[in-house]
Amino acid sequence: MxxxxxxxxxxxxxxxxxxxxxxxxxxxxxxxxxxxLNLRSLGRTxxxxxLLIAGVATLVAVGASYLAMREPPTYEGDFRILVxxxxxxGRLSDPVSLTRSDGGVPNxxxxxxxxxxxxxxxxxxxxxxxIVQDVQAQYPNFSYENxxxxxxxxxxxxxxxxxxxxxxxxxxxxxxxxxVQKVLRVTADRYLEYSLEDRKTRTGEGxxxxxxxxxxxxxxxxxxxxxxxxxxxxxxxIDPDLQGGQLSSRVDDIVTLELQTDRDLQxxxxxxxxxxxxxxxxxxxxxxxxxxxxxxxxxxxxxxQLQDVQGQIATQSSRFGSNSPVLRSLEAQRANLEALLSQRxxxxxxxxNVGNAQVQAFQNSVRLxxxxxxxxxxxxxxxxxxxxREIQASRQQFEGQLQQFPGISRxxxxxxxxxxxxxxxxxxxxxxxxxxxxxxxxxxxxWELISDPLIPRDAQGDPIPQPxxxxxxxxxxxxxxxILGTLLxxxxxxxxxxxxxxxxxxxxxxxxxxxxIPFSRxxxxxxxxxxxxxxxxxxxxxxxxxxxxxxxSDLYSNIRLAEPPIRSxxxxxxxxxxxxxxxxxxxxxxxxxxxxxxxxxxxxxxxPQIHNRLDLPNTxxxxxxxxxxxxxxxxxxxxxxADTLYVLTAGPSIPGSARLLGSDRMKSLMxxxxxxxxxxxxxxxxxxxxxxxxxxxxxVDEILMVIAANKTNRTVxxxxxxxxxxxxxxxxxxxxxxxxxxxxxxxxxxxxxxxVVQPRQNQIGGRL
Numbered sequence: 001m002x003x004x005x006x007x008x009x010x011x012x013x014x015x016x017x018x019x020x021x022x023x024x025x026x027x028x029x030x031x032x033x034x035x036x037l038n039l040r041s042l043g044r045t046x047x048x049x050x051l052l053i054a055g056v057a058t059l060v061a062v063g064a065s066y067l068a069m070r071e072p073p074t075y076e077g078d079f080r081i082l083v084x085x086x087x088x089x090g091r092l093s094d095p096v097s098l099t100r101s102d103g104g105v106p107n108x109x110x111x112x113x114x115x116x117x118x119x120x121x122x123x124x125x126x127x128x129x130x131i132v133q134d135v136q137a138q139y140p141n142f143s144y145e146n147x148x149x150x151x152x153x154x155x156x157x158x159x160x161x162x163x164x165x166x167x168x169x170x171x172x173x174x175x176x177x178x179x180v181q182k183v184l185r186v187t188a189d190r191y192l193e194y195s196l197e198d199r200k201t202r203t204g205e206g207x208x209x210x211x212x213x214x215x216x217x218x219x220x221x222x223x224x225x226x227x228x229x230x231x232x233x234x235x236x237x238i239d240p241d242l243q244g245g246q247l248s249s250r251v252d253d254i255v256t257l258e259l260q261t262d263r264d265l266q267x268x269x270x271x272x273x274x275x276x277x278x279x280x281x282x283x284x285x286x287x288x289x290x291x292x293x294x295x296x297x298x299x300x301x302x303x304x305q306l307q308d309v310q311g312q313i314a315t316q317s318s319r320f321g322s323n324s325p326v327l328r329s330l331e332a333q334r335a336n337l338e339a340l341l342s343q344r345x346x347x348x349x350x351x352x353n354v355g356n357a358q359v360q361a362f363q364n365s366v367r368l369x370x371x372x373x374x375x376x377x378x379x380x381x382x383x384x385x386x387x388x389r390e391i392q393a394s395r396q397q398f399e400g401q402l403q404q405f406p407g408i409s410r411x412x413x414x415x416x417x418x419x420x421x422x423x424x425x426x427x428x429x430x431x432x433x434x435x436x437x438x439x440x441x442x443x444x445x446x447w448e449l450i451s452d453p454l455i456p457r458d459a460q461g462d463p464i465p466q467p468x469x470x471x472x473x474x475x476x477x478x479x480x481x482x483i484l485g486t487l488l489x490x491x492x493x494x495x496x497x498x499x500x501x502x503x504x505x506x507x508x509x510x511x512x513x514x515x516x517i518p519f520s521r522x523x524x525x526x527x528x529x530x531x532x533x534x535x536x537x538x539x540x541x542x543x544x545x546x547x548x549x550x551x552x553s554d555l556y557s558n559i560r561l562a563e564p565p566i567r568s569x570x571x572x573x574x575x576x577x578x579x580x581x582x583x584x585x586x587x588x589x590x591x592x593x594x595x596x597x598x599x600x601x602x603x604x605x606x607x608p609q610i611h612n613r614l615d616l617p618n619t620x621x622x623x624x625x626x627x628x629x630x631x632x633x634x635x636x637x638x639x640x641x642a643d644t645l646y647v648l649t650a651g652p653s654i655p656g657s658a659r660l661l662g663s664d665r666m667k668s669l670m671x672x673x674x675x676x677x678x679x680x681x682x683x684x685x686x687x688x689x690x691x692x693x694x695x696x697x698x699x700v701d702e703i704l705m706v707i708a709a710n711k712t713n714r715t716v717x718x719x720x721x722x723x724x725x726x727x728x729x730x731x732x733x734x735x736x737x738x739x740x741x742x743x744x745x746x747x748x749x750x751x752x753x754x755x756v757v758q759p760r761q762n763q764i765g766g767r768l
Contacts, residue, residue: 040503040507041503041504041507042486042490044500044501044503044504045486045489045490045493046486046489048489048493048500049485049489049492049493052485052488052489052492053482053485053486053488053489054485055485056481056482056484056485056488057478057481057482057484057485058481059481060477060478060480060481060484061474061477061478061481063477064473064474064476064477064478064480064481065473065474065477067473067477068471068473068474071473072175073175073465073466074173074174074175074465074466075173075174075175075176075177075180075455075463075464075465075466076171076172076173076180076455076456076466077171077172077180077181077184077453077454077455077456078169078170078171078172078184078451078453078454079169079170079184079187079188079449079451079452079453079454080156080167080168080169080170080449080450080451081167081168081170081188081191081192081447081448081449081450082166082167082447082448082449082450083113083118083166083167083168083195083447084113084166113166115155115164115168118168119153119154119155119168122153122168122191122194123151123153125144127190127191127194128144128147128148128151129144130190131147131183131186131187131190132144132147134186134190135147135179135182135183135186138182139176139179139182142179142183146174147172147183150172150173150174150180150183151170151171151172151183151187152169152170152171152172152173153168153169153170154168154169155167155168155169156168156169167450170184170187170188170191172184172187173466177455177463180455180463181453181454181455184453184454184455185453187453188449188452188453191447192447192449195447206432207433210429210432210433211433213429214426214429214430214433217422217425217426217429218426220422221419221422221423221426224415224418224419224422225419227415228412228415228416228419231408231411231412231415232412247398250398251395251398251399254391254394254395254398255395257391258388258391258392258395261384261387261388261391262388264384265381265384265385265388268377268380268381268384269381271373271377272374272377272378272381275370275373275374275377276374278370279367279370279371279374282371282374284371284374284375284378287370287371287374287375288371288375291367291368291371302337302340305337306334306337309330309333309334309337310334312330313327313330313331313334316330497713497714497715498710498711498712498713498714499707499708499709499710499712499714499717499736500709500710501709501736502516502709502736505707505709505734505736508714509717509721509734511705511721511732511733511734512733512734513733513734513735513736514555514558514559514704514733514734514735515551515552515554515555515558515583515704515734515735515736516551516735516736516738517548517551517552517555517579517583517735517736517737517738518547518548518551518738519548519738519739519740520547520548548586549586549590552586552587552589552590553590555587555590555735556587556590556591556594559587559591559679559702560591560594562702566679566701566702567674567677567678567679567680567701568670568673568674568679568680568681568682568699568700568701568702569679569680569681569682569700569701569702569703569704570603570681570682570683570684570693570696570697570700570702570703570704571583571584571587571681571682571683571684571704571706571735572684572685572686572687572693572703572704572705572706573686573687573705573706573707573708573712574686574687574688574705574707574712574713574716574717574720575686575688575708575711575712575713575716576607576685576686577708577711577739578686578706578707578708578711578712578737578739579706579708579737579739580683580684580686580706581604581609581610581613581683582613582737583704583706583735583737584600584610584681584682584683585600585610585613585614585683587681587704588600588645588679588681589639589641589642589645591678591679591681592639592641592642592643592644592645593642595644596644596678596679597644597646597676597677597678597679598642598644598645598646598677598678598679598680598681599636599646599647599648599673599676599677599679599680599681600639600645600646600647600648600681600683601622601647601648601673601680601681601682601683602621602622602647602648602649602650602683603622603650603661603682603683603684603685603692603693603696604650604683604684604685604692605622605623605650605651605653605660605661605685605692606653606685606690606692607685608621608649608650608651608653609683610647610649610650610683611647611649611650614639614640614641614647616637616639616647616649617637617649618649618650618651618652619651619652620634620635620649620651620652621635621648621649621650621651621652622635622648622649622650622651623650623651623652623653623654623660624651624652625648625651625665625669626660626661626663626665626666626669627654627660632669632672635648635649635651636648637649646677661692661693661695661696662695666695666696666699667699670696670699670700680700682696682700684696687705687720687723687724688716688719688720694727697724697727697728698727698728701731702731702733703724703728703731703732703733704733704734704735705717705720705721705724705732705733705734705735706735706736706737707734707735707736707737708737708738708739709736709737709738709739709740710738710739710740711739
């Protein structure tokens with residue numbers, strides 16, 4: 001059994017113990033990186049199932065060979081068509097040049113072909129059915145399926161040339177050379193006809209399209225022209241850009257004039273207020289009335305007479321009494337003059353101003369001049385106000401036009417642009433219509449048949465068949481057989497769902513692997529070999545036994561070198577029959593042979609085996625210690641295998657004895673054992689389906705789970721480990737045990753493992 005990974009470290013954290021992790025080996029890291037592809041797992045599967053894969057591959061290859069022998073001969077011919085001109089002369093002579101090159105050498109883009117699309121068009125059912133109908137005139141049994149199966153249309157490419165050719169190669173393959181020749185000839189004729197019909201069809205469709213589009217485009221051009229004319233007439237537009245600038249300048253001039261008029265108006269209003277204040281706040285009408293009275297001679301004469309009469313009355317009043325006839329005559333004269341004055345004033349200034357002292361007061365030349373200025377200022381104010389109102393009205397009018405002008409200008413520009421585009425479209429459509437009419441009149445075939453439809457023939461003129469596909473069929477059959485065999489092998493291993501080798505265990509379980517036990521005949525019966533030895537001193541007949549014993553020496557070394565030391569461990573397995581009892585026995589013997597005082601405890605109270613393997617009595621044992629008050633030392637027996645190996649058998653089975661493993665009595669016994677022995681090993685029942693060993697998982701320093709290669713079920717192991725790690729996240733390690741000689745490593749494999757083990761142990765230097 002291989003021991004390649006026996007030096008891997010136990011990374012447990014047991015009852016407060018913390019262990020040092022070993023450095024990662026570069027080779028191991030590379031192996032882990034490669035596991036992501038599962039190539040090694042696939043290789044191991046192929047190696048294990050080589051006979052199955054070879055058998056399936058052989059059967060499929062034989063079937064393919066039988067089919068290859070029945071393969072009839074086939075014949076293949078082809079022809080080639082040039083679909084684009086390749087020289088300047090060819091491009092100049094092409095009819096398309098007359099309409100698309102303006103008299104010069106046409107560009108290659110004029111003749112460019114989408115080859116992928118063109119080939120798909122050539123392979124449409126419509127084209128192929130025409131070919132089938134023509135061929136059926138001579139070969140009635142020829143069908144559409146025969147044509148599709150044998151016809152190949154592709155763009156010809158030259159090896160080592162970066163650019164493909166402008167040639168389409170058409171080939172047909174069949175069992176009748178005459179039929180092949182007929183199909184090639186009909187296909188060539190049909191494809192050449194198609195090239196001419198396609199051009200005519202395309203030009204005809206283009207002509208119909210343009211003729212359908214022309215009326216709408218012409219109508220659109222006419223509508224735009226009418227709308228432009230209407231805008232020009234309504235808004236007087238000739239040059240919108242120039243007129244827009246002129247309108248903006250005119251608005252600026254009006255605004256300037258409005259500001260000047262407003263300033264003049266304000267100045268005249270200030271002058272008028274000052275003059276009116278100087279004339280005692282007379283209104284212009286009152287000032288005019290006062291001036292008129294002052295300049296009226298009649299009024300002034302009456303005023304003079306009244307003053308004379310008043311003077312006389314004043315003189316006579318001092319001489320005569322109030323009833324004097326003289327005074328009465330003078331007063332009557334004064335009253336008459338006052339009436340005349342009032343009457344004259346009413347005639348001159350109007351009745352409303354009669355009695356106004358300011359109006360009837362005498363106006364000198366200064367006041368008369370101020371009155372003239374006041375009247376002039378008022379007149380100027382009225383003129384300026386009238387002018388300002390007219391200017392403001394004009395400004396509003398032009399500003400309204402200016403606000404509307406951008407919209408009108410934009411609409412005019414949009415219509416002008418649309419007219420230009422529509423006119424260009426109309427011109428292009430008319431030019432293209434004439435071009436297509438010229439092209440539609442052409443009758444020359446656009447494509448050129450540069451290679452006639454032919455089948456290769458020998459010197460006698462007989463058709464040469466295609467090389468046989470038998471070898472390819474056989475190779476394909478063999479490859480298919482290998483693939484089917486591999487798939488069948490993978491399905492078989494998936495169905496068995498077991499670990500076949502130590503590599504499978506390492507790839508599937510993320511726990512440290514600390515031991516690999518090879519197969520050994522008589523391992524269950526024989527313990528008769530030394531505990532330490534060198535493989536160089538053993539002959540070939542005992543090499544298997546030596547390898548078996550060396551594997552346990554490596555396993556014990558991993559346990560021995562742990563820091564802090566491991567004082568107790570339990571050996572368990574997921575299923576019965578995985579070799580846990582054998583592992584526990586030989587591990588105990590190896591440790592005892594190394595000089596340690598070892599106690600082997602059989603905790604399998606359901607089906608104990610230790611006493612049978614060591615030929616010891618089992619009348620009393622662990623069950624008695626747990627159920628009765630017995631003395632421990634009286635029940636522990638010394639083994640004949642080594643002086644320092646002691647055994648505590650399971651004892652007779654009693655009802656409920658399995659539950660006693662979780663009792664306080666068991667815990668105290670385990671503590672006592674650790675104090676008295678260098679190493680205590682517990683052989684437990686299998687874990688799947690039983691809870692016996694679960695009581696011990698948290699009480700030992702380390703747990704060794706034995707997995708039997710080619711036997712232990714993967715699903716069972718996953719369930720057990722998941723349950724085990726929930727109770728104890730660390731301190732669980734794996735041992736792979738080979739129960740069959742067929743898959744057990746030996747010889748060079750073991751030497752390779754042993755060469756790897758020692759350097760790794762030296763690197764760790766303590767706890768592995």
